[in-house]
Amino acid sequence: MQTKPSFDKDPESSSQYKTIRYLAENVHDFAWFASKRFYVQKSNCQVQVFKNIETWGFFENPKFWSKSAEYVKRAVEFYSANVGTYPWPQATAVEAALSAGGGMEYPMITVISGANDDASLDNVITHEVGHNWFYGILGSNEREHPFMDEGINTYYENRYMDSFYAVREGFLPRKWNKYLGNLDQNQLGFRVFQRSHLSQHPDQHSANFFSWNYGIDVYSNRGYYLEYLEKYWGKKKFDSAMKNYYNEWKFKHPYPEDLKASLEKNAGEDLSWLFEGLLQSDNKTDxxxxxxxxxxxxxxxxxxxxxxxxxxxxxxxxxxxxxxxxxxxxxxxxxxxxxxxxxxxxxxxxxxxxxxxxxxxxxxxxRPNRLFPKCDPIRLSLLPLMEKPSYNLIGITPLVGWNDYNKWMLGALISNPVLPQQKFKWSLQPMYSTETKHLVGKLNLSYSRFIIGKPLYKIDFGLKAKQFAYTRILSDQQILNYNQLSPFVALNFIHDHSILSNGELKYQVHFIQDQVLNYSEKLPITDHVNNVIHQLKYTFVKTHGLGNLRASANLQYERYKIINSDKEQYLRLDLDCYQNWIYKKEEG
The missing domain is CATH 2.60.40.10 (Immunoglobulins)
Incomplete structure (x- = not known):
């Protein structure tokens, strides 16, 4: 099958008008789609002995959509078996450009944009069909409490995909999975946002979420929380409680307190840790x-x-x-x-x-039999992107550098993992200079202390050190080096939760020791000059859809000494501001 190449070859419209009347019971929303170019597929399923459901696929691209009616059928069967019986006579998936993200749901029908492969289409169809149970049948208020629709639905979507696809893509390419250890991609996303204290608790109005928080906190993390509850209870107990909730509250528009009361009644257990803890607060577990x-x-x-x-x-x-x-x-x-x-x-x-x-x-x-029972064994790894629980991962990555005085430098980057966010971060870059035949390199240490609340978001303490050559004395054929030690403290301010507006106040002291030649004697001798630079810098960044602003004020004070002279000093202030605007170019 191929789609029609142009409107010229579409079937002609009838010259006569007709009226089509639809009747839908127990729905709170409505959508209707029509096109002369649709291919139409039909299937059906039985969710009860005497209940037959028609499933439909309307599409223009048969490459991936040829199985669409079967995907709808399988989704209806899955949700009916695991949540509750589908009450309506039919379920339909429509391919169209009109969509929000991957798709938009309505009772009994969903509109979906294009797909890249069979699995991704099946995934989107299943997710959108699944909304019928939570947004449609239960009728939760998805604007005030989005986790009751998107979050719960994502949990069941993940169960569906795990049931029918042994390996599936996440937000990272599949080849990255080998770097995740025991973490799957949802767990990685959860820990990255949670450790950075960028997450927003999900039981709040959808208008309060920033775009990336909505994707992570409402969709992924809330499905992750329900998986946590399922693992704790066991699938049998979890499914029984959710089915009872569905049967008790279908077509009644439940709120979070109703969900909590229903689950607690069916399980006989207090779930304050889940609702008041994970869903309604920004508190963490450790x-x-x-x-x-x-x-x-x-x-x-x-x-x-x-x-x-x-x-x-x-x-x-x-x-x-x-x-x-x-x-x-x-x-x-x-x-x-x-x-x-x-x-x-x-x-x-x-x-x-x-x-x-x-x-x-x-x-x-x-490990009770170890000398240090709480210390994980050390494991070396190339490209230490992700931490691996139960191991102290140390990454060793080959490194090549060059500057005009040290020339080519060969060494390695030795560090702890990059993701998820580490409280204590360290990296060492030892390198061998082919010109000076000495070791050079850098050392970086930092510790982050997150503050719950605004406007102060995080305090960073750190130390940076480095040693390189900085000049060549041609007359004496000698290369001189410098050593620098820079402790710092930085206060990070966040002016809204999305970090679209944030500032940093950083105080840093640079202790610099320069190698120099002292010509006070008959023959020049190698000497050292010590300088101290105090630096106080404030940086403000604001990102907006219509432009970006970056401004900084840098106050610097230095005391320095030149050979055979008294100490000198200076005070310097630098102000920088960068602003860009995005505007529509006028046509013509």
Whole structure:
């Protein structure tokens, strides 16, 4: 099949008018699409013994859409089996350019833009069809509480895709998965935003979210939270509770408190950690194993909660290479002491599968037989992009440099992982200069302390050091070096949550030691001159759809000394401002 090449070859329209009347029951929205160029496919499914559902696909591009009616059928069957029975007589997917993102949902029908492959089309169709249950049938207010529609639907969409596709693409290319270790891409996105304190809690009005927060916090993270609950409860208990919620509240427009009450009633368990904690606050979770103490009656495992949410956590105990037992423990505040059997434990872990919201898994492993039981083993790696829980990953990346005095320099970048955000970051760049035959390079150390609240967002403490050649004395055939040590503290201000408007106040001191030639004697001798530069700089950045602003004020004070002279000093102020505007170019 091929699409029609132009409007000239479309079927002629009838000269007579006709009236088509549609009747839909129990709907709160409506959409209708028509085109003479549509290919039409039909299938059907049974979601109950006597209930037959027609599924339709209307499209112009048969390359990927030839299975569209089957994708709709499979989605209706999946959601009916796992959430609740589909109540309407038909479900339709339409291919059209009119869409918001990948698609837009309406009761019984969804409009979807183009797709690049079968799996991505199946994914979008399933997601949009799935909205029928939450936005359509349950009728949640997706503007005031978007997580009750998008978040829950994303969880079921992920379950669907995992059921029918062994390997699927995420927001990163599939080849990047080997760098993620045990993290999948949703977990990576969650930890990047959470550790950077850029996330927004999902139970708030959709107008409050910034664009990237809406994608991560409403879609991905909320599906991730429901997966967390499913792993904690088990799929059978979770599905039973969600089906009861669906049957209790369909066509009744539930709110978050109704969802919470329904789940708690069906499970017999308090879910404040999920709703008041994860969904309605910006608080974080961070558990750690503090110690394992042996006594006459057994052992005592002491756990620490560094966060502010008492969420459940899973404990795994290993003997050699086998799991001896694995259990969930309820959430707790501050500290928990657990009775623990006496065994020759090889390893005790929290959140082995990385399915909780624990932000820092580096403190989740305890090895009782090690000299330092809380220290993970060191592992070397090329290109240390992603951290790997249960290991202290040290990356070694080949490095080549050049400047006019050291010429070619060969070395390596040695550092801790880049992602997710690390509180303590370090990197070392030792290099060998082919010209001076000496080691040169850089050292960078920094520690970030995030502040919950505005306008102060983060405090950075750090130290930078470097050593290179800086000049060549031709008359004496000598190359001179310099050493620089620069401690700093930076206050980061955020003026709105999206970091579209932010500022940084940074104080830095540069201790510089220059190698010089002292000609006070008959023969020049190598000497050193020490200089100190104080630098105070404020930078403001504002990004807007119609232009960008960057402004800075840099105050610098230096005391320096030249050989055979008194100390000199100066005070300098630099002001910079950069503004650009985006405007529509006039035609003609």
């Amino acid at each position: 558990y750690a194993i503090r110690s394992l103490k042996k006594n006459a009656d057994g052992s005592q495992l002491i756990l620490k909660n560094h966060g502010k949410i008492a969420a459940p956590i899973k404990i795994t105990a290993w003997v050699k290479d086998s799991i001896y037992f694995e259990n969930w423990v309820p959430g707790f505040e501050r500290e928990m002491k657990l009775p623990f059997p006496n065994r020759n434990w090889t390893k005790i872990e929290l959140d082995r599968e990385l399915r909780s919201t624990d932000l820092y898994p580096s403190n989740n492993t305890y």
